[in-house]
Amino acid sequence: MKLTVLSGGVGGARFTRGLLALLAQRLPDGAGGTTAQVTVIANTGDDLWLHGVRVCPDLDTLMYTLGGAVEESQGWGRRDESRRVSDDLAHYGLGWEWFTLGDLDLATHLARTELLRQGLTLSAATVHLAQRWHLPVRLLPMSDDAVETHVETADGQLVHFEEWWVRWRASLPARRFVQVGLNGASPAPGVLEAIAEADVLVVPPSNAVVSVGTILAIPGVREVVAATGAPVVGVSPIIAGAPVRGMLDTCLATIGVAAEAAAVARHYGRRAQGGVLDAWLLDTADADAVPGLAGEGWLVAAAPTLMTDVPAAAGVAEAVLRLVDRLP
Ligand code: GDP
Ligand code: CA
Numbered sequence: 001m002k003l004t005v006l007s008g009g010v011g012g013a014r015f016t017r018g019l020l021a022l023l024a025q026r027l028p029d030g031a032g033g034t035t036a037q038v039t040v041i042a043n044t045g046d047d048l049w050l051h052g053v054r055v056c057p058d059l060d061t062l063m064y065t066l067g068g069a070v071e072e073s074q075g076w077g078r079r080d081e082s083r084r085v086s087d088d089l090a091h092y093g094l095g096w097e098w099f100t101l102g103d104l105d106l107a108t109h110l111a112r113t114e115l116l117r118q119g120l121t122l123s124a125a126t127v128h129l130a131q132r133w134h135l136p137v138r139l140l141p142m143s144d145d146a147v148e149t150h151v152e153t154a155d156g157q158l159v160h161f162e163e164w165w166v167r168w169r170a171s172l173p174a175r176r177f178v179q180v181g182l183n184g185a186s187p188a189p190g191v192l193e194a195i196a197e198a199d200v201l202v203v204p205p206s207n208a209v210v211s212v213g214t215i216l217a218i219p220g221v222r223e224v225v226a227a228t229g230a231p232v233v234g235v236s237p238i239i240a241g242a243p244v245r246g247m248l249d250t251c252l253a254t255i256g257v258a259a260e261a262a263a264v265a266r267h268y269g270r271r272a273q274g275g276v277l278d279a280w281l282l283d284t285a286d287a288d289a290v291p292g293l294a295g296e297g298w299l300v301a302a303a304p305t306l307m308t309d310v311p312a313a314a315g316v317a318e319a320v321l322r323l324v325d326r327l328p
Contacts, residue, residue, distance in 0.1 A: 001027060001036040004198040004230070008043045008211025009058040010075035010245065011237055011307075013065035015204035016040055018313020020066070020136050022321070025314075038137040039194040040066075043206075044122065045142075045149040045179060045214035048162055051095045053109035054116060057162070058211065059126060059141060060108055067133030071102075075245070078104035098167045123188045140194065142215045145185035149210050150178045151254075161210060170247035174254045177210060179217055187218050195224045200324055203234035203277065205244070205305060205316075208264050209251035216276060225276045231327045233320050234268055234277045235305060236261040240285040244306065262289040270298060279323040281305065281316070299326060 003023075005016050016038065023034035046057045057076070064070035064078060071077045081102035090097040101109065108129060115125035121144040130139050149161035154173040158180075164172055195201060206212050216222045225232060238261050243249055249259035257267045261282035269275015279299040282289060287302035294300055303319035306312060 001200070002039070002194075002198050003036060003200045003202065004039045004041065004194045005202045005204055006206070006212050006215050006225075007040050007058065007062060007204055008206035009046075009061035010065075012040070012042075012058070012204045012206040012211065013062045013070070014075070014307040014313050015202070015206075015235065015316060016062070016137065017065055018307060018310055018315070019202070019317035019320075021310050021314040022317045033136055039140060039190075039198070040137050041140050041142055041191050041194060041215060043142055043211040043214050045147050045210060046161055047146065047148060048160055050099060050101070050109075051089055053106070053113045055101070055109050056112065056122070056126075056141070059139065060105065062139055063108075063130060063133055063135065066135050066137055066139075067130075069133065077102045081105060096163065096167065099162065121188075123190070138190070138194070140190050141188050142191060142221070143185045143218050144188045145181060147179050147181045147185045147214065147218070149214055150180050152176050152178055165247065170250040174250070176254065177213075177251075179214055182217055182219075185218055187220055191218075192220060192224045195221070195230075196228050198228060198230040200321070201225065201228060201230045201232045202320055203232065203268065205235040205237040205307075207246070207248050207251060208237060208267060209248070209255055209257075212268075222276065226271055226274075231278050231324050232271060232276060233279045233281065233323050234265065235316060235320060236264055236280065236282040236286065238264055238286075239283040239305060260289070261286040262293055265293060265298065265300070266296075270296075272297065278327055281319050281323060299323060 023036045027034045027036045029035045043058045061076045071079045081104035085103050086101045122141045150158040151164040152175045265280040268277045283305040284302045305316050
């Protein structure tokens, strides 16, 4: 069984960790893992150069979470790391002092940058980094080309997404998101195949605008999602009218979508009508939206979707697979 996940950072990583726990029970390989093959296609639109190193926030969150090294309280960064280097760099007045890089995290960025300077693609560098963590998934960047999400502010300036998000906490009025480098970009090796040849394709509770939206914007990706024979199931990142973490509501408002589970489903759209999903899982807190979506032709279910720990995330994955079983 092949499953493919289109992921941003924390939401996608926690979902995938739960999915792996579920698969280890359902399709055990006898060694604590699963015989199922899980491929994660990561958003790299948040990537940036900082202090001379290439930072890939979503790839790193996935790698640390699935490799068992994440700082659980944050959902990103390495457990037990200090900030001595980042703090000291600030004294030189360089970089972004509001963007903290933990010392162990910095080792990842140094290693990646070295590999890129040796001429490796981001995909090849990611394979190299992932080996160390014995990841139970195949981790693919969405593209080997640099595609960086920027925010066009009300006064027409372009601000890197991470600056808008981390420094300004999405408070700078935004006109639109611009993916710099998108036009010449192509999907990384294996991305289109992982979508086309999957038995199940999942859009986890990731940021629908800048995480999943950016992956889908890579030329060719949306088309292969539309055409794959795999059922495509999405999970709402909005619960009871609010993001679970972060400022997804502001991202949605920028593209004119309400911060509601049903509105996010309609934004993705049903494949039967030119969209990207076949089914939608929303939280039990939003169960009152089920009849409306069902009336529009959606296969939709409500379940607890708060991924407070690994068993809870496994429960979300189980609800996704129950929806898959109900699809023709
Ligand atoms: P980022 O790159 O770290 O911002 O992470 P993602 O793009 O993967 O996902 C962020 C989104 O996941 C946020 O908008 C949250 O609303 C959503 N999210 C985070 N944790 C949970 C959770 O436990 N349950 C649900 N349903 N959504 C979540
Ligand atoms: Ca991200």
